[in-house]
Structure formats: structure tokens, C-alpha cells
Amino acid sequence: METVVSETSAALQTVDAVVIGAGFAGLYQLYRLREQGLTVRVFDTASGVGGTWYWNRYPGARTDSPSHVYQYWFSDELLAEWDWKERFPAQPETERYLNHMADKFDLRRDITLNTRVSRAVWNAQDARWIVETESGDGRRETVSTQYLITCTGPVSAPMLSPYPGHEAFKGEIVHTARWPKGGVDLKGKRVGVVGTGATGIQVIQTIAAEVAELTVFQRTPNYAIPISNPKYDDADRNALRARYPEIRQTVWSTFVGFDVDADPRAYADVTPEERRATLDRLWADGSLAFWLSGFREAFFDRAVNDELSDYVRDKIRVRIKDPAIAAQLVPSDHGFGTRRVPLENGYFEVYNRPNVRLVDIRAAPIERVTERGLQTAAGEYELDVLIFATGFDASTGTLTRIDIRGRDGLSLKEHWARDLRTAMGLQVHGFPNLFMTSAPFAPGAAFCNAPTCLQQQVDWISDCIRHLREERQARTIEASADLETRWMAHHDEIANMTLISKTRSWYTGANVEGKSSRVLGYLGVGTYRQACEDVKAKGYEGFEIA
Ligand code: NAP
Numbered sequence: 191m192e193t194v195v196s197e198t199s200a201a202l203q204t205v206d207a208v209v210i211g212a213g214f215a216g217l218y219q220l221y222r223l224r225e226q227g228l229t230v231r232v233f234d235t236a237s238g239v240g241g242t243w244y245w246n247r248y249p250g251a252r253t254d255s256p257s258h259v260y261q262y263w264f265s266d267e268l269l270a271e272w273d274w275k276e277r278f279p280a281q282p283e284t285e286r287y288l289n290h291m292a293d294k295f296d297l298r299r300d301i302t303l304n305t306r307v308s309r310a311v312w313n314a315q316d317a318r319w320i321v322e323t324e325s326g327d328g329r330r331e332t333v334s335t336q337y338l339i340t341c342t343g344p345v346s347a348p349m350l351s352p353y354p355g356h357e358a359f360k361g362e363i364v365h366t367a368r369w370p371k372g373g374v375d376l377k378g379k380r381v382g383v384v385g386t387g388a389t390g391i392q393v394i395q396t397i398a399a400e401v402a403e404l405t406v407f408q409r410t411p412n413y414a415i416p417i418s419n420p421k422y423d424d425a426d427r428n429a430l431r432a433r434y435p436e437i438r439q440t441v442w443s444t445f446v447g448f449d450v451d452a453d454p455r456a457y458a459d460v461t462p463e464e465r466r467a468t469l470d471r472l473w474a475d476g477s478l479a480f481w482l483s484g485f486r487e488a489f490f491d492r493a494v495n496d497e498l499s500d501y502v503r504d505k506i507r508v509r510i511k512d513p514a515i516a517a518q519l520v521p522s523d524h525g526f527g528t529r530r531v532p533l534e535n536g537y538f539e540v541y542n543r544p545n546v547r548l549v550d551i552r553a554a555p556i557e558r559v560t561e562r563g564l565q566t567a568a569g570e571y572e573l574d575v576l577i578f579a580t581g582f583d584a585s586t587g588t589l590t591r592i593d594i595r596g597r598d599g600l601s602l603k604e605h606w607a608r609d610l611r612t613a614m615g616l617q618v619h620g621f622p623n624l625f626m627t628s629a630p631f632a633p634g635a636a637f638c639n640a641p642t643c644l645q646q647q648v649d650w651i652s653d654c655i656r657h658l659r660e661e662r663q664a665r666t667i668e669a670s671a672d673l674e675t676r677w678m679a680h681h682d683e684i685a686n687m688t689l690i691s692k693t694r695s696w697y698t699g700a701n702v703e704g705k706s707s708r709v710l711g712y713l714g715v716g717t718y719r720q721a722c723e724d725v726k727a728k729g730y731e732g733f734e735i736a
Pocket of ligand 1: 390409579
């Protein structure tokens with residue numbers, strides 16, 4: 191790393207790569223680039239490493255991916271020494287794992303925490319990015335870098351409450367993705383939760399017994415699968431470790447980056463009895479297998495999806511005592527699996543409790559926060575704590591909240607507002623030497639076991655940078671407009687065949703006003719990885735290298 195004095199900045203630090211984000215992807219990206227001898231700075235707004243697993247410390251936060259696929263594959267030593275405690279680890283365990291990774295590989299010395307990247311401007315003359323940062327204590331830094339790599343996560347930019355009146359509220363308001371480190375005292379309080387997605391469901395089922403009154407403000411009911419989450423002992427871990435070599439190969443080629451894939455049989459070839467037996471077996475597994483390794487037609491064929499949806503509706507309905515409440519909790523406006531399916535643990539039984547009430551905010555929308563609670567069109571609800579589990583501006587939000595300027599001052603935010611597009615989710619035409627992970631139109635934006643896709647993209651980016659430096663002695667790489675156009679056509683062709691494209695959710699950007707309506711994630715981890723490998727094998731075909 192060298193420090194030079196420029197006319198515009200007192201001390202401009204020069205590095206080979208700046209990585210934004212110190213979560214799963216950012217830590218691994220730092221490790222990979224250091225291996226090549228690059229100088230790297232990593233910046234993260236948080237006060238610790240871990241990304242999603244730093245921020246989402248709300249009650250009940252845990253993975254919906256089993257630990258044996260939710261991990262790094264690059265280090266045999268790490269695989270051998272890390273003992274997962276349960277099948278679906280809770281937030282503290284995953285956060286500990288990522289801290290362990292940072293310590294084991296001595297990553298912290300290149301990571302600057304409490305620091306937000308506010309601006310990044312491409313300087314065509316020097317073929318470098320000028321990156322500006324702001325720290326929590328008001329310090330600003332400017333760094334010149336050849337490569338800028340965003341590891342900002344698919345679901346990281348919280349959608350804060352859009353309702354007026356926050357300042358009047360006498361209690362505490364918190365978004366689940368900004369849960370205070372010291373926790374929130376909920377015991378014996380009147381608590382309101384807005385949102386019933388994967389996050390809301392985990393919060394609601396976890397706090398219902400602890401609070402005095404729980405009011406759930408629901409706009410859209412969700413399907414959910416009961417979790418089976420055994421604690422692991424050494425025998426369980428050894429059995430899984432014995433399978434690691436096989437799992438580590440499999441995850442790259444499946445539909446969504448797990449170690450299981452969709453049923454190979456055509457739905458039409460299976461008798462109704464066999465179908466039922468298959469669904470029962472998958473349901474009993476207590477994982478996302480019911481969604482992801484069932485019949486693939488459920489994603490495309492309305493009739494098949496209807497059958498599956500009815501199966502799940504029946505499972506939900508019988509768990510709720512009051513038929514009127516059951517009618518509100520059973521989804522009817524979308525098919526099973528067309529939005530993200532959460533795992534749950536006693537979620538539906540929560541509504542049998544006397545201290546829990548369900549409020550339909552589709553029928554009577556929220557109007558504002560008041561001094562005492564929340565006002566809907568039907569009346570005021572008195573609360574001590576108001577929890578917003580209202581989700582994220584997925585995939586694009588973290589990037590458009592940074593002022594990123596490419597060639598000729600092109601703003602990424604404005605560019606994407608006009609036309610949201612990427613080349614394979616790895617680059618955007620007009621933004622040389624900017625690499626992205628979990629950006630739109632790669633599987634990691636939405637449809638992937640996140641660590642699988644993040645590692646695949648980091649590996650691809652790292653190989654690409656090695657190629658540019660060692661084999662081409664090149665200064666810049668930029669996706670061509672043609673590659674972007676071809677990729678978008680390919681992406682849209684697959685996405686538009688699915689029922690997901692016809693359903694409102696964060697998967698299609700429908701949760702953010704004004705966001706481009708396009709399925710955000712590429713469908714098919716295996717196909718995507720093959721496409722990336724093909725591009726690489728052909729000397730990064732479709733990318734302009736200079
Ligand atoms: P989400 O799925 O987008 O759910 C947000 C919820 O808030 C929905 O119920 C939504 O209603 C409601 N909502 C949003 N804005 C609202 C508003 N202004 N007024 C009232 N209600 C509003 O967000 P999430 O639950 O945080 O989950 C996001 C993603 O994070 C998940 O899909 C998953 O990928 C990831 N995640 C994973 C885990 C895990 O692995 N265990 C856990 C949590 C989250 P509508 O549906 O009507 O829009």
C-alpha cells in the first residue's frame with residue numbers, strides 16, 4: 191500500500207482493491223485477493239464483521255439453510271475444526287463462525303469497521319476508482335483503487351417504516367435488521383410487529399410467550415414449513431463431515447445451491463398416491479426441501495402449484511383453533527413457493543394464545559404512528575414497543591444508497607432507475623473494474639443458498655483479476671453492452687416462465703415503490719456457474735479488456 195499526496199486530497203491512499211462489506215462474501219474476497227498479493231481495504235458500516243449475521247440479531251434469528259451447506263469450502267482446516275451446534279444455527283453461532291474465520295486468517299488488519307463507503311467515482315484517466323468513506327466519528331477518508339468489489343449482501347438495505355409520526359411515539363421503535371446489540375426489553379410489554387415474512391415469523395414465534403400483549407399487523411399471510419432443528423453431537427458432525435467432500439462438489443450444480451435438487455420425475459408421470467407420499471416425505475424433513483427438492487413444475491405450472499398450495503394450506507389450517515383467524519392466516523392470493531418460504535417453529539399456534547391478536551392491515555391499512563401506538567383505518571392500537579419486520583430493498587438497495595459514478599459520471603442509481611440491468615450480475619456496462627456479488631440477475635440476488643453463490647462469485651472475480659494482471663497485463667475490464675443485453679434476454683426468458691414473476695414480493699422488486707419490476711435473481715445456480723465458467727474459458731468473452 192502506498193500513500194501519495196494529491197491536489198484534491200490531503201493524503202490519498204492507493205490500494206489494488208477496495209471491498210465493500212465484511213460479511214460472508216467480503217471476508218472471503220479479502221482472503222482470495224491477499225492470496226494473490228494484492229493490497230486490499232475492506233470497509234463496513236457495522237462495528238463488527240459478519241454482515242447479515244452482525245445486523246440481524248433480533249429474537250429468533252437463525253438460518254433456513256442447514257449448517258452443512260451454510261459455510262465456507264475453501265479451507266479443510268476450517269471445515270475440520272468448526273463444530274456446528276445444530277442443524278439450523280441461530281444468529282450468534284453464525285456470527286461467531288464469521289468472527290472465527292476473520293481471526294483464523296488474520297483478516298482484521300485490512301478491515302475498517304464503523305465506516306461507510308459514501309461515494310465511488312471512476313477516474314478514466316488513471317483507470318482507478320476514487321472511493322470516499324465516512325466513519326461513525328465523522329472522519330473521512332479517500333482511497334484510490336484499481337478494483338472496486340461490492341460484497342454488500344442481497345438483503346441488507348432495510349426498508350424502514352414509511353409511516354409518519356415516529357417522533358411522537360413514547361415507546362421504542364426498532365427495525366429487525368437494526369436490532370440493538372444490547373437487545374430490547376420486551377418482557378411484560380405491549381409489542382406490535384409489522385410484517386410477516388421470514389423475519390416477522392421468527393420474531394413473532396419467539397417473543398409471543400414473553401410479552402404481555404402481541405399485536406401482529408399482517409398485510410399478506412405466508413406459507414411456512416415447520417422446522418426440524420436437532421442439536422448436533424459428535425456422531426452427527428462426524429457423519430456430516432464424512433459427506434463434506436461430496437457436498438462441496440454438489441452445491442455448485444444444483445438449482446439453488448443446496449446439496450439437494452428437484453425431483454427428477456415429471457409430475458405427470460407420478461401417480462396421485464406417489465405424489466402424496468413424496469410430499470409427506472419432504473414435509474417431514476422439516477427443511478426447505480419441501481420447496482426446493484419437490485416437483486419442479488410447481489414453479490411453472492399453475493395446476494401443479496395449486497395442488498401443492500392446497501396441501502400446505504391444509505397443514506396450516508388445522509393448527510389454528512379459531513376458523514376466522516385461520517382464514518386470515520392461510521394464504522389465498524399467491525401460490526406456494528412463489529414468494530420466499532420461511533421455516534417456522536410453532537408460528538401458527540401463536541395465534542391460539544390469549545395474549546396475541548392478528549390485525550389485517552390489508553383491510554384497514556396503517557395510517558400513522560401515534561404517541562401511544564399505531565393508527566390504522568380501523569382504530570388505534572396501544573403499544574410500548576413497535577417492531578418493523580418490513581424487509582429490504584433487496585440486491586440493489588445497498589448499491590444505490592452509495593453514490594457510484596462510472597464512465598462519464600454515469601450514476602449507477604440513475605442508470606438502474608431507468609433500466610435495471612447487469613451482465614451476469616457481475617458487472618454493469620459503463621462501470622469498468624467494478625465487480626459485484628449478489629447483484630441483480632445472478633442467483634445470489636435471491637435464489638440461492640447465499641454462501642454457495644457468494645463463494646462462486648468471489649472465486650470468479652478473483653480468477654478474473656488474476657487473469658487481468660498476470661496473463662493480460664491489463665488495466666481495465668468492462669462488461670460489453672452486448673453481453674448485458676444477451677444476459678438480460680436470457681434471464682428474462684427463464685424468469686418470465688415462472689409463477690414467481692407473476693407474484694408481488696421482494697423477489698420482483700414489488701416491495702419498493704418505483705423499483706423496476708423484474709425477477710431479481712437468476713434461476714439456476716448450476717446453469718449460472720456453467721455460464722460463468724464458459725465465459726472464463728473463452729478468455730472472458732463479452733468483457734472488454736484493455
Ligand atoms: P419480507 O419477506 O420482504 O417481508 C416483509 C414483511 O413486511 C411482509 O409481510 C410485508 O408485507 C410487510 N411489509 C413491508 N412493508 C410494509 C409496510 N409498509 N406496511 C406494512 N407491512 C409491510 O422481509 P423479511 O421477512 O425481512 O425477509 C427478507 C428476506 O431475508 C427473506 O425472504 C430471506 O431471504 C431473508 N431472511 C432469511 C432468514 C433465514 O434464513 N432464516 C430469516 C429472515 C430473513 P407484504 O408481503 O404484503 O409486502
